[in-house]
Amino acid sequence: MKPSPFIYHDPTSIEEALALLQHYSGDAKVLAGGQSLMPLLNFRLSAPTALVDINRIAALSYIQQEAGQLRIGALTRQRTLEFSALVREHLPLLYEATTLVGHLPIRTRGTIGGSLAHADPAAEYPAVATVMEAELVVQGPKSQRILRPEEFFLGYLTTALASDEVLVEVRFPIPPPTSGWAFVEFARRHGDFALVGIAALLDAEGEQCRRARLATAGVGPTPVRLRAAEQILEHEGLTEQSIEAAAVRAAELVEPQSDLHASTDFRRHLTQVLTRRALRQAKARSQERQG
Amino acid sequence: MEQFTPKLVGARVKRREDRRLLTGQGAYTDDHRPSGLLYAAFLRSPYAHARIVRLDPAAARSLAGVATVMTGEELARLVKPVRAGSNMRDYKTTSWPPLAVGKVRHVGEAVAVVVAESRYLAEDALEQIDVDYEPLPTVADAQAASEPQAALLHEEVGTNVLLTRQFAQGEVDAAIAGAEVRVRERFRFHRHAAICMENRGCLAEYHAGTGALTLRSATQCPGLLRDVLADLLDLPEHCVRVVAADVGGGFGAKSSLYPEELTLCAITRLLARPVKWISDRREDLLTSTQAWDEVVEAELALRADGTIVGLRAEVTTDIGAYSIYPWTATVEPVQTISFLPGPYRVPHYRGRTRGVATCKAPLGPYRGVGRPITTFVMEGLMDRAARRLGMDPVELRLRNYIREEEFPYKTPSGIVWDQASLTACMHKAREALDYEATRQWQRQAREEGRWVGIGFATYIELTGVGSAIPVSPGMPISTGTEAAFIRVDPSGTVTAAFSVAPQGQGHETALAQVVADALGVSFQDVRVICGDTAVAPHGTGTYASRSAVLAGGAAILAGRALREKTLQIAGHLLETNPADLDIQDGRIFVRGKLERGIPFREIARAAYGGLRRLPKDMEPGLEVTRFYDPYYGTASSATHVAVVEVDRETYEVKIHRYVVVEDCGRIINPLIVEGQVRGGVAQGIGAALYEEVVYDEEGQLLTGTLMDYLVPTAAELIPIEVHHLETPSPTTLGGFRGMGEGGTIGAPAAIANAVSDALSPLGIEITELPITPERLFRLMRGTNELS
Secondary structure, three states: OOOOOOEEEOOOOHHHHHHHHHHHOOOEEEEOOOOOHHHHHHOOOOOOOEEEEOOOOHHHOOEEEEOOEEEEEOOOEHHHHHOOHHHHHHOHHHHHHHHOOOOHHHHHHOEHHHHHHHOOOOOHHHHHHHHOOOEEEEEOOOOEEEEOHHHHEEEOOEEOOOOOOEEEEEEEEOOOOOOEEEEEEEOOOOOOOOOEEEEEEEEEEOOEEEEEEEEEEOOOOOOOEOHHHHHHHHHHOOOHHHHHHHHHHHHHHOOOOOOOOOOHHHHHHHHHHHHHHHHHHHHHHHHHHHO | OOOOOOOOOOOOOOOOHHHHHHOOOOOOHHHOOOOOOEEEEEEEOOOOOEEEEEEEOHHHHOOOOEEEEEEHHHHHOOOOOEEOOOOOOOEOOOEEOOOOOOEEOOOOOEEEEEEEOOHHHHHHHHOOOEEEEEEOOOOOOHHHHHOOOOOOOOHHHOOOEEEEEEEEEOOHHHHHHOOOEEEEEEEEEEEEEOOOOOOOEEEEEEEOOOOEEEEEEOOOOHHHHHHHHHHHHOOOHHHEEEEOOOOOOOOOOOOOOOHHHHHHHHHHHHHOOOEEEEOOHHHHHHHOOEEEEEEEEEEEEEOOOOOEEEEEEEEEEEEEOOOOOOOOOOHHHHHHHHHOOOOEOOOEEEEEEEEEEOOOOOEOOOOOOOHHHHHHHHHHHHHHHHHHHOOOHHHHHHHHEOOHHHOOEEOOOOOEEOOOOHHHHHHHHHHHHOHHHHHHHHHHHHHOOOEEEEEEEEEEEEEOOOOOOOOOOOOOOOOOOEEEEEEEOOOOOEEEEEOOOOOOOOHHHHHHHHHHHHHOOOHHHEEEEEOEOOOOOOOOOOOOOOHHHHHHHHHHHHHHHHHHHHHHHHHHHHOOOHHHEEEEOOEEEEOOEEEEEEEHHHHHHHHHOOHHHOOOOOOOOOEEEEEEOOOOOEEEEEEEEEEEEEOOOOOOEEEEEEEEEEEOEOOOOHHHHHHHHHHHHHHHHHHHHHOOOOEOOOOOEOOOOOOOOOOOOHHHOOOOEEEEEOOOOOOOHHHEOOOOOHHHHHHHHHHHHHHHHHOHHHOOOOOEEOOOHHHHHHHHHOOOOOO
16 A cells, blocks of 8 residues: 655645646645545555645635634644634534544644545535535636535535645634534444534524524535525424424435445435434524523 | 462553553564565455466566566465365365465455565556456355355365364254244354454565574464474474564464465565565455354254253354465354353254355454354343243343353363353342343333343353364364473573463563462563564464463473472572472572572572582573473353443444453453453454444455444443452463453343343344444334334
């Protein structure tokens, strides 16, 4: 398990990195935390001509509060997010999801941008970005574009990133202070990719639900927004019956695949169970914050 | 046992190797980097069963940095093929070339090796080897392999059924037919892998000047490897040295001879340069010996009062592609029928087994060999019988255990149990659990709609096996003895060398405790060296729960011999009758006159210091080698109890409590015993809930990474409550019994029984391990419990 030979670059600026990507026109890979890319290289499942290691680009690592958003540099480590007071205060959903990412060594190296750009549908961050309607800031050689998660995640391990583009920033809108949240997942072991994960974000007042947001991990080629389930809650409020109806609807909305660890049917079953659990928890948190 | 008055034996001495192992000071195979080192990488078959039509290594050979590329045909000229023989009647010996010759029989089988200046270059060169395979029909499992039209893996024997065996006693069919209660089940124990912290790996070094070959290997059995390497490579045995210094886990998977070891030895001889191969995790999962993979159809018959009258079973074992040396393909299937009756009196018994070759990695011994499944089967039948009879499962067990007065007890398969604390373990387990209160809690939880259950498992285990019963019956090698070489240095420090070879068991501490007690010196003055055939007397290694009994026994014999000589020298120097002397803590003194004595180091100096200080005619020196053969071996036993809850929605099994009461005889070091029990239980929990090797219909391994082959981690475990009984074995020196495997034997059965108990209101019984959420989900679908 040793990688094929490759040329290694470690630029210190984003411009330099973009120039290198342009130079290799599709035959270079961006190396961030390396938690997914390195195994692929070592298995020789991926054999790019060059690696562009962006770890020396200090300008890509930050957490800033601006214009009702938290803006997070793509190279920010998961471990940094876990310990960020800003994240904990304003994006408790992102915090909760972060604690479920792999294990401590993985979070210490792994970055938020790397996880999103790798686009593993069973990972936590794509679901969080989807449920929070984050903005994904993509820098190309000439211009920058901002993509919504639905535009960014195209399929299994596939994004809208062109070969000469880099994901540089993620912008999370800060939810209202009385909103409730939950990230609930079921994994075979602590730290494993979830068989199913559900991210829920509720903007509620009592049992009234102004906005409900639900997204999945692990039950499709990309994170899935469960809009039809959200609408049940927005129309009928957060009663036990509507939560159950939304959970049932959620299970109908997903098309999970079978694999070694869970069948389509079991994943669908878990989608219902976890949606119910996530909504109950989000509702309770919202009510707690409303006092 | 005369004059073995333990002081260190029984003490909670901290493991002295841990400072080294836990601070990164260990020296594993990969830590050795001799100058001129070359690195090997193996080209492995992507097919489960295929003819090798063409193999062209020319392009790979021509790459810069490549020292050599070798094919199976070329290697076959340098080494004999491995043939794991057995004199068992219905066993068919087959060949295993170290690199495939003509055809491959499982995915991952090595077909060529590249040796290069770096592992990177070697792997680059692998991509340049051109191989044409002609796929042959995949023999996917034991059922398919036994069909008459099945493709043959080993044409030389004309069948895929490599062994059949039966043990029988009494009139089982009549006994079962006439019984008042019968329970019958088909149990499935899936394939399992031993996951070691350190992957396999070896480093072979041939010295052209002396003709000496040294193999460093992550092995449990350096002595055994030395014998077989000398034979297969046709080298004088005194020119072969095998070293297993620090080894990170074995669990049985490092106890066999592997193709890579043989290949590297042949190549280093050819190149006269050291060659190293370190398995990566993918190779380890593809090629290390795997375990279990059995179907057992068993039927237990009882009288209405719960007394067992008969047991019969048919076992089919999927032994994979090759019969491993030295244990052979018989090791798992035969032990299964050998141990199935377990701790119970079974007057009428018949166990039949067959081992069938398939296109999977070879099956080998794994912690517990045979007994994890027999315990799962037998204890599963006992719980079914208890439910049928309306009896408490504890009462049913107590009624049927072999009784104290019946020992020594000969089992239907001919094994002799010297003594075991079956009833006592169960009584203590019941008390430790607070059985009545736990049942009360269960009743309340059930009323709240929770699925909670309690599961018991008792096992009896043959350990410290001597020459009367080989570890693997019929095997041509002897595993019944071990030896200790102890040398007292002129300064009074003691070096004790053993052929047992730990992979984390703490031999350096435990054996030093035994030596220090036997000789009468302090623990600090004893250094234990294991796993180096150049230093140790002849032996085989560490496996089959034998080291405490065999190496411990040898240590007592050698220590006593030196103690005797020490006393004679001391008697001479003190002008006292040696019979009046005693040794303690490195000082020899006249019994009852503590002040009249002499330090041990004075004796040591005298022993080497010239004849005038020694008794007339005494041979100088203070060193000795002693061999020990415990003949039958001795029984260990334990009762495990699991308290579990099944999540009604996700079907996750949560373990609330886990209690072990075990009797491994006189305990050398409780810290080590408890660590072994907990590690074994962790692996048993893995077998019960997580771990399963999966091959698809094409013989492709689907669990080729540790993201797919799920080993429980610390996060999945709970504190395991361990209680000891300490009944010295009546048959072994020191009273020790082996206990390294036990945890893994009890846990799968206890957890399966607890889950069955939890789900008994739904009529669901566990017949297949591991109990995954997916499996429970499917079982639930047969009921109306799906939400």
